[in-house]
Amino acid sequence: MKKFLKWFFIVLTVILLGLLIALSFYIGSIYSSASKIEIDSAKLSAPFTTIEVYDRDNKPIKEENTVNESYAEISTISEDTKNAFISIEDKEFYKHNGVNYKRIVKAMLSNLKAMKFKEGASTITQQLIKNSHLTSAKTFERKIIEIALSTKLEKQFSKDEILEQYLNIIYFGNNCYGIEEASEYYFSKPAKELKLEESALLAGMIKSPSKYCPIKHPDNALKRRNLVLSEMEKDGAISADEAVRAKSQPINLEINTEHKNKLNSYSQASIDEAEEILHLPAQQIALQGYKIYTYQNEKLQNDLNDAIDSVNIESNFAGIVVDNLSHGVVAFRGDGNYKILDCPRQPGSCIKPVLVYGPALNEDIIYPCTQILDEKTDISGFSPKNVGGVYHGYVSARESLAKSINIPAVKILSYVGIDKAKQYAEEVGINFDEKDEGYCLALGGMTYGVNVLQLAGAYSTFANAGMYSAPKFISFITDKNGKIVYINKPQEKQVFRQDSSYLLTDMLKTCTESGTGKKLAELGMPLASKTGTVGKSGTKQNLDAWNVSYNPNLTCAVWLGNLDNSPIDYTGGNQPTQIVKNFYSKNKESSDFEKPDMIVEKKIDTTELEENHRVVLANDYMPERYTKAEMFSIFNLPKSYSDKFAVAKSPNVTSKVENNEAIMTFVANEYMTYEIYDNSKLVKTLSGQNGKQSVAVPLTKEKQTFVIKSYYTLSPEIEDEKEITFVKKDKPVNNKKWYL
Numbered sequence: 001m002k003k004f005l006k007w008f009f010i011v012l013t014v015i016l017l018g019l020l021i022a023l024s025f026y027i028g029s030i031y032s033s034a035s036k037i038e039i040d041s042a043k044l045s046a047p048f049t050t051i052e053v054y055d056r057d058n059k060p061i062k063e064e065n066t067v068n069e070s071y072a073e074i075s076t077i078s079e080d081t082k083n084a085f086i087s088i089e090d091k092e093f094y095k096h097n098g099v100n101y102k103r104i105v106k107a108m109l110s111n112l113k114a115m116k117f118k119e120g121a122s123t124i125t126q127q128l129i130k131n132s133h134l135t136s137a138k139t140f141e142r143k144i145i146e147i148a149l150s151t152k153l154e155k156q157f158s159k160d161e162i163l164e165q166y167l168n169i170i171y172f173g174n175n176c177y178g179i180e181e182a183s184e185y186y187f188s189k190p191a192k193e194l195k196l197e198e199s200a201l202l203a204g205m206i207k208s209p210s211k212y213c214p215i216k217h218p219d220n221a222l223k224r225r226n227l228v229l230s231e232m233e234k235d236g237a238i239s240a241d242e243a244v245r246a247k248s249q250p251i252n253l254e255i256n257t258e259h260k261n262k263l264n265s266y267s268q269a270s271i272d273e274a275e276e277i278l279h280l281p282a283q284q285i286a287l288q289g290y291k292i293y294t295y296q297n298e299k300l301q302n303d304l305n306d307a308i309d310s311v312n313i314e315s316n317f318a319g320i321v322v323d324n325l326s327h328g329v330v331a332f333r334g335d336g337n338y339k340i341l342d343c344p345r346q347p348g349s350c351i352k353p354v355l356v357y358g359p360a361l362n363e364d365i366i367y368p369c370t371q372i373l374d375e376k377t378d379i380s381g382f383s384p385k386n387v388g389g390v391y392h393g394y395v396s397a398r399e400s401l402a403k404s405i406n407i408p409a410v411k412i413l414s415y416v417g418i419d420k421a422k423q424y425a426e427e428v429g430i431n432f433d434e435k436d437e438g439y440c441l442a443l444g445g446m447t448y449g450v451n452v453l454q455l456a457g458a459y460s461t462f463a464n465a466g467m468y469s470a471p472k473f474i475s476f477i478t479d480k481n482g483k484i485v486y487i488n489k490p491q492e493k494q495v496f497r498q499d500s501s502y503l504l505t506d507m508l509k510t511c512t513e514s515g516t517g518k519k520l521a522e523l524g525m526p527l528a529s530k531t532g533t534v535g536k537s538g539t540k541q542n543l544d545a546w547n548v549s550y551n552p553n554l555t556c557a558v559w560l561g562n563l564d565n566s567p568i569d570y571t572g573g574n575q576p577t578q579i580v581k582n583f584y585s586k587n588k589e590s591s592d593f594e595k596p597d598m599i600v601e602k603k604i605d606t607t608e609l610e611e612n613h614r615v616v617l618a619n620d621y622m623p624e625r626y627t628k629a630e631m632f633s634i635f636n637l638p639k640s641y642s643d644k645f646a647v648a649k650s651p652n653v654t655s656k657v658e659n660n661e662a663i664m665t666f667v668a669n670e671y672m673t674y675e676i677y678d679n680s681k682l683v684k685t686l687s688g689q690n691g692k693q694s695v696a697v698p699l700t701k702e703k704q705t706f707v708i709k710s711y712y713t714l715s716p717e718i719e720d721e722k723e724i725t726f727v728k729k730d731k732p733v734n735n736k737k738w739y740l
Helices: 002-035 079-089 103-115 124-133 140-156 159-167 179-187 196-205 220-233 240-247 257-263 266-278 284-285 297-308 348-362 398-403 406-417 416-426 439-443 454-462 497-514 517-523 576-587 607-612
Strands: 052-054 291-294 317-323 331-333 373-375 393-396 473-478 485-489 526-536 542-550 554-561 599-605 627-633 656-658 661-668 672-678 682-689 691-698 703-712 715-733 736-739
Touching: 002 124, 052 124, 052 266, 079 124, 079 196, 079 454, 079 736, 124 140, 179 196, 196 240, 220 240, 220 607, 266 331, 266 473, 266 485, 266 672, 297 317, 297 331, 297 554, 317 576, 331 454, 331 526, 348 398, 348 406, 348 416, 348 439, 348 454, 348 497, 348 526, 348 542, 373 398, 373 406, 373 526, 393 398, 398 406, 398 497, 406 416, 406 439, 416 439, 416 473, 439 607, 439 715, 454 497, 454 542, 454 672, 485 599, 497 517, 517 576, 526 576, 542 576, 554 576, 576 736, 599 607, 607 627, 656 715, 661 672, 661 703, 661 715, 672 691, 682 691
Parallel strands: 052 291
Antiparallel strands: 291 473, 317 331, 317 554, 373 393, 473 485, 526 542, 542 554, 599 627, 656 661, 661 691, 672 682, 672 703, 703 715, 715 736
């Protein structure tokens, strides 16, 4: 055994040594090849460049697509600003030769301990190389090339030159590349005028421009800024008094509004998508000459612009149009101080089709005509409320969706189950936080929310017979030589059945015809629609207003609100719906949604629906006036037929004696006739009555027998009888002389 173990460890050692030697050769060959790559000074200087973006007809989109419009020379940058970046990003900047190997080893050990990529170890020099010469893909090979080029860069440029190039190329979020653009955008002043606390704020942002955005996440930004100040104090760059004073200052932004229109343009959204596709920052996309070809339709873009401009809006907004067939974004426009597509908002009732009614139809839990009791309710501690605190009694699923009644939606979500419902929504591009677990989800109560692109993509699924593919801005991308390097190939997947999608669409058409989206009925075209309004808790103010509508060809989503969460005077059924109406008025579509073969029309018994709130099929004997045609999926048909007008049933009667009168009480139905006989003599006839009825007849004999004859008014041959006898006793019992 000992001999075996000895040889085992010898072989294992040889294998490990071989692997280490092979790895060394591999790293050495990559490093050697990378060392021969010439460093492009033009890329380092962060020049003013333009990215070429084209519409679907290969015409240049006439929007500003510039990168790095401003440049700050190192001689104009204050020591506080330079030290802020050095303290938080690369303390040994002036000591290392481009790579901090001690920091790399420390980061590797920390990552191994955490079993995930927790810490990076890139120096300022490495970050400059990565942002100017390499992709953002996290690969071992790219890291070796980055190290090789960083070492080479340090030999060709001084530390101040590297720091200047770095400060002018890093990304600060909201389309700001370089410290000059960031200073102009966030503080409306040049970088040379930045205060200590402002410099620290910007330095803290670059680790994650979205997470530490001072507009979107001010608390995160403040904590990160103060961490930078603490590091500066620790490094001796500022005194303790300076750190305390700077930390006591609130975040005082002065957003440059001239910049915001560029943030939410179609071109910028396309460039953002290209960065993800190519794993390159915008500077490199511009410098390397990539050209972006999009799905933008010039006419539809102009129609969307006109529709938005025709409504007086005093808030931020976003509008988007998706072509249902290609899954391409054909028009987009937004307004806000940062990128609206990066800012999820609460969807309100617009989530109901995706999270509640669609899944319930697809799981065969409800029909459009299913009745749900709208009443004060509590489900697992959640007590939903309707607008105005009004309860409607029993309402159909169709009506509750069309009129956006909250309580039925919560009940239906409980039938489906939260986890199952979320699975459906996630399949069509809706993201949830781990805390999104309650029944408030049925009303759009999410930790973060959705954006217009996600909602438009989810709704277009129903227009596409249940097939989902994430909507995209970009059709294809070419390099500087015209070679196609990327082409969008939509990956469709069946999320909802074709029949379920059609039924939901038909329900949303009711919203257009008579529900919260009834402004759209004036268009006179097939259009499915849903509105949503998000109120501010504890007030009568609103924060978000939505409308998402689609016809067979186009899906249009509109959002109004303020990114700083200040209240708005809009509701989903008003201004957003008006914008959608204005858009579709220029894009009318006469063809209706194609009804699949799995959808059938069946007559149901309306009397059973009204009396017992059950959906049962009408039998062949029922008169037309007591039936109604409803649409069903062949996979989810009512399982029983009504026996009304085939068999007559006498009502349940309660009897009592008062003042020597027999009082007989029962619930009448309007389609029945009731004849009351006293010993074969007709004394009372009731017909066409609904609800509780009482009949009083004098008691004059020792024994009186009454017969209640019941028959269908329109089919008198189908009848039934009930007999009730009263007998007089000589001795009263409990002061009563008559007994049943």
